[in-house]
Amino acid sequence: MEINLRGKKPDIRYLDDMREVLCDRKWAKKAPNLEVYYMYRGLKKKNGLRYDITLIPPQMLGKEFVKTKGHEHLGKFGELYIVLEGAAIFLMQKREGDKIKDVYVIKAKKGEVAIIPPHSGHVTINPSKKPLKMANWVAENCQSSYKAFEKKRGACYYFTESGWIKNGNYKKIPKLRFEKPLKKIPKNLDFLKGK
Numbered sequence: 419m420e421i422n423l424r425g426k427k428p429d430i431r432y433l434d435d436m437r438e439v440l441c442d443r444k445w446a447k448k449a450p451n452l453e454v455y456y457m458y459r460g461l462k463k464k465n466g467l468r469y470d471i472t473l474i475p476p477q478m479l480g481k482e483f484v485k486t487k488g489h490e491h492l493g494k495f496g497e498l499y500i501v502l503e504g505a506a507i508f509l510m511q512k513r514e515g516d517k518i519k520d521v522y523v524i525k526a527k528k529g530e531v532a533i534i535p536p537h538s539g540h541v542t543i544n545p546s547k548k549p550l551k552m553a554n555w556v557a558e559n560c561q562s563s564y565k566a567f568e569k570k571r572g573a574c575y576y577f578t579e580s581g582w583i584k585n586g587n588y589k590k591i592p593k594l595r596f597e598k599p600l601k602k603i604p605k606n607l608d609f610l611k612g613k
Contacts, residue, residue: 421461423471428456433479436487439567441576441583442480454484466611468558471502474542474550481578483507488541488567495560495612497534499542500603501526504550507543508532511574513566518574518588522595530599536612539566541573555603557611 431454437446455474462469477484491497499508505528511521512535524532534540544550567573570587575594577583584591 421469421471423458426458426461428458428473431455431457431487439487439572440479441482441572441578441585445480449480454479455486463558465607466558467555467607469553469555471551471553472542474544474552476544476547476549478579481580483543483545483577483579485541485543485577487564488539488573489562489564490539490566491534491536491556491612492561492563493612494536495557496536496610497540497554497556497560498603498607498610499526499532499534500553501528501530502551502553503528504544504548505546506532506550506552507545507577508534509541509543509573509575509577510534510538511540512538516589518591520595521574521592522597524597524599526599530601531603532599539573541567543577545577555607555610560612 432451433449433454434451436454440446455472458471460468461471474484506526508524512519526532572585574585574588574591575582576585582594
């Protein structure tokens with residue numbers, strides 16, 4: 419689905435919105451309040467679902483690759499992401515209370531799809547020197563919570579120039595595992611509606 423973003427006004431995620439979820443705290447304390455990524459929400463609505471586009475320019479946040487702040491969905495909502503340009507790393511973590519029960523990564527390139535299951539916190543990382551442009555389908559009535567990520571200063575793993583680093587604010591973290599992306603979008607997206 420080709421949507422022209424010219425003339426559309428994005429929501430901007432600034433560094434001040436995410437300093438507390440970054441790995442490199444020393445860098446985060448001194449860095450200026452730069453624009454980190456851009457969210458174009460509600461570009462299309464269909465059958466109770468909303469289509470958004472997010473642009474994540476390439477940059478380093480200290481020693482960490484640029485990423486989204488990370489959030490969980492309130493309720494049983496899933497989400498579907500499609501990489502439109504560039505490459506993405508989707509990190510999903512499933513928690514019960516304060517414990518992480520599962521954590522995995524999907525690496526996806528242009529045209530590939532990642533499904534975020536219900537009850538999974540997730541972060542998207544741009545690991546390249548090119549802009550990442552991705553779209554997502556999510557239920558219109560889905561609400562996001564950033565609290566778990568803010569409390570633990572990010573996801574349970576950070577992706578840095580040295581590779582994956584465990585976030586020491588989590589007591590016990592499962593070993594990181596890797597899943598493959600889907601090659602195309604499923605025909606029926608009703609599973610995203612949280613029913």
